[in-house]
Amino acid sequence: MENYRRYEGINKMDKQERIDFFGKQIELERNIVKRAEASVKDVKNPLVKELILGIAMDSNKHATLLNALIALNSGSTPFIKEEVTDQLKLNLEEHIKLEKKAINTYEILLESLEDDREKVVVSAILEDEKRHHLLLIRLHKMIIEKETVTEQDLWDWTWKDSLFHGSPGG
Secondary structure (H helix, E strand, O other), X not given: OHHHHHOOOHHHOOHHHHHHHHHHHHHHHHHHXXXXXXXXXXXXXXXXXXXXXXXXXXXHHHHHHHHHHHHHHHOOOOOOOHHHHHHHHHHHHHHHHHHHHHHHHXXXXXXXXXXXXXXXXXXXXXXXXXXXXXXXXXXXXXXXXXXXXXXXXXXXXXXXXXXXXOOOOO
């Protein structure tokens, strides 16, 4: 908890302090992955094992996202070439459609489930898909409008994502 309190004023940090902070968080996320993998090494129950490994995958994702924030603060975010942008737009449009299909499928599945354990897992997947869908729409909009993403935009998105990531199903 003390470590967190040191960073409550992150918006007041200079870029190097933010880079250092994100680097420490990457280390934390990687440690979470190692612990999760070690904790299920001898676990035979596939539900428990796969849920813990799924959480570890999220921690890997968090480390990747933190690397993006380091790049943002390091100034290493080069422009995307026009020909790449066009293909990226098309790929994002397809990805958005696929995420929407997944959302619809999981919503229907969730309504039909009676086992609470299945509901917890499907609810978690559904919430992930909803977040993915929203982020892809934002990225697509940025590319189409060639909008500049500000540091504040990233913080706003991260904050909104954390609000929805708190508990399975809501």
